[in-house]
Amino acid sequence: MAKSEKINFSTPSGFPEFLPGEKRLEVYLLDTIRRVFESYGFTPIETPAVERLEVLQAKGNQGDNIIYGINPILPPNRQAEKEKAGESGSEARALKFDQTVPLAAYIARHLNDLNFPFARYQMDVVFRGERAKDGRFRQFRQCDIDVVGRRELSLLYDAQMPAIITEIFTAINIGDFLIRINNRKILTGFFQSVGIEESKIKSCIGIIDNLEKIGEAKVKQELEKEGISPEQTQKIIEFVNIKGTVDDMLDKLKHLAQIMPEAEQFNLGVTELEAVITGVRNLGVPENRFCIDLSIARGLDYYTGTVYETTLLGHEALGSICSGGRYEELVGVFLGEKMPGVGISIGLTRLMSRLIKAGILNTLAPTPAQVMVVNLQTELMPLYLKVSQDLRKAGINVITSFDKRGLGKQFQLADKQGIQFCVIIGADEAAAQKSSLKDLKTGEQVEVGLANLAEEVKQRLVPKG
């Protein structure tokens, strides 16, 4: 068979693909995340990869993102159809770049078939035409949850988010993390109170959001560019740098609120933040897992209340590993209805690839098989097949070897794939309805009756990596 000449079969730049052991890790993470999401009653949805361009671009939805339009390519033998209606290429369509705009469209499409508050999770891949560098991908999977209400939505939904974040990152066991909570109304209100014009507040919040990334000096410069006075800047910097325990912070904020009774936004933000913190505590989130951080702003300008970021302690350079917040005017965009929502997002593809690189997560074995029934004598194959099926019926993942090479080679192949056990049956053993069970991890080999084999394997199985 001739090799196809000159075909570049590598993946297009920025479109990642995983080896089996990496993909198995992703599947494990997705299962774990899903289990936590579902335990809070979030239900799965999936929106198409493709939406109408006008949906993706409505009301500036596209933001700064480069998105991918799609256009039909006819096969060589169907070029004659180009002008026909085979695939009406007339409507502009593009790949989704996030899951928030599609959520808004989904709710608009199915309004009367959904129950509110509508709590959904979505773990689809999304597409952005960014420069493929620094662990940025053009296709990546996001694990998002949002609860959306009609007209109003309890702040206790905001309080559930840190509980969910805590359970997920505890379950996947990546070390100590800290959820940093703030409320955009507090920032907006404080900016108002120091006399910053309404029209500049969103961009100022965007600048503050970069404080940790670009440092104080650069933030001061950028605020100056926005026309903020040095005195105002000083007050802002001092304010967002207030540190302390959760209770200290709440006390300080409540004190400020008291001495600024006219600062409505600020007062409302403090009240909201306190209600959220109370809920977080009532949900049993450990005190060392969350804090109030007034410098957390979230760049996206649709957030209106609670905002969250999550830092992996000792690995701050990773950036936030789970972020989100409360918004008012996002989901109702297609319906012209106020639909407040609160949500969080884990950028799983990026997170996983960075946690693997940092040695925090290990890839799994390349196969889910736990047992290989080896091929010692081909004439015993009917028995090997039967034994394999019996193990499978007991819930064990089994590869039956059809390899004609010696046992050594078969053991080697099993070991390379991370299979823990080999089952060896020769003619004598077959006659006696027995097998040798070899543990490739310890080298130990024991004789086990075929009737007890599944039970024996289950007892000896080390949870499969």
Next chain:
Amino acid sequence: MAKSEKINFSTPSGFPEFLPGEKRLEVYLLDTIRRVFESYGFTPIETPAVERLEVLQAKGNQGDNIIYGINPILPPNRQAEKEKAGESGSEARALKFDQTVPLAAYIARHLNDLNFPFARYQMDVVFRGERAKDGRFRQFRQCDIDVVGRRELSLLYDAQMPAIITEIFTAINIGDFLIRINNRKILTGFFQSVGIEESKIKSCIGIIDNLEKIGEAKVKQELEKEGISPEQTQKIIEFVNIKGTVDDMLDKLKHLAQIMPEAEQFNLGVTELEAVITGVRNLGVPENRFCIDLSIARGLDYYTGTVYETTLLGHEALGSICSGGRYEELVGVFLGEKMPGVGISIGLTRLMSRLIKAGILNTLAPTPAQVMVVNLQTELMPLYLKVSQDLRKAGINVITSFDKRGLGKQFQLADKQGIQFCVIIGADEAAAQKSSLKDLKTGEQVEVGLANLAEEVKQRLVPKG
């Protein structure tokens, strides 16, 4: 908030999306299929949605399919970058239209990191620009497995496929089905033996593949158009119509093979078919689940040996619900190496949507939650949150109601979502560390101590639909 004017927020034609109860059914089916695949040691992979166009079109890979190219669309505020390298649009890329070409590319990309025989499953969505009608989608999910060998691959891998098909369709409980097995070498060899030219055999097999769909008269016409004589056509029709039990069929085929010793392909096909059937039986597949059907050909011309189709009995109009076969020259296309493989595919999106319409599958409840802790007195919220967390820790999916309306409305909302239990706690119950557990299915309400609540719920839970 003003309604966005004139935005058509419906899904683009042919791009389906499911309501939560449908998506939950898909998740359940995917979990079930995955469990069976993994029990045979198939390991998950996922290739990017986007490949280089030259990969998708290599060696006529595109076939008859209309595929979707992608092109970057800059946001309004970044139009100036159009000519810059922000997103190098220079290389032509398109969305994958199946998972076989990407499998070939994946193996070429990671040859030295994979273990052979390489057994992988893949359950990604693929894209085809077909007319959106008759339950055909432009985006759909396929569940594929393939085993690929280097140079050779045991026929026992072919034998495993019907065992896997049987386990999946038995587990998802959709009624009686029949796996129809054939071998392309038998057809090719028979066509040779009646004197049909080599160059016409593939197209003749393609015509025979349509026998069930278009009927005998139409098949005769089409064969005539190919220049096949009425005598040859007669012999072909008679041959593919041979019916009988598996053993009858094997006897007839072996008899034909004996009297046509010079028909090498035919003889080889019969030998392969018999080996596969023996394996299928040794794997314990019930006799009523498979047959030999000489009219099964599979239209795709890359199949070279075993082929399968699966018919849902009583619902023949659905077409094959799981198909596949053996191929030799497909996967090695980028490497110029012979890599024989065998695989099957379930077109899940289409299958599920048709099985729902036919009343064979029921959608699930719209939420995974099994319990709603209702909001009777808001001052007891700390207790409601704690009780909810205790239930979640016991593995139960819980929605805590933050609803301020009366209990009736809350029960109604729980019931609409298919939640089985409501937990009701008033001040007296709180003081006594008790709750009322209301079963919305039966209307029964029992008093349960909070310490025993999780256990009680678990015992009473009906497996969640």
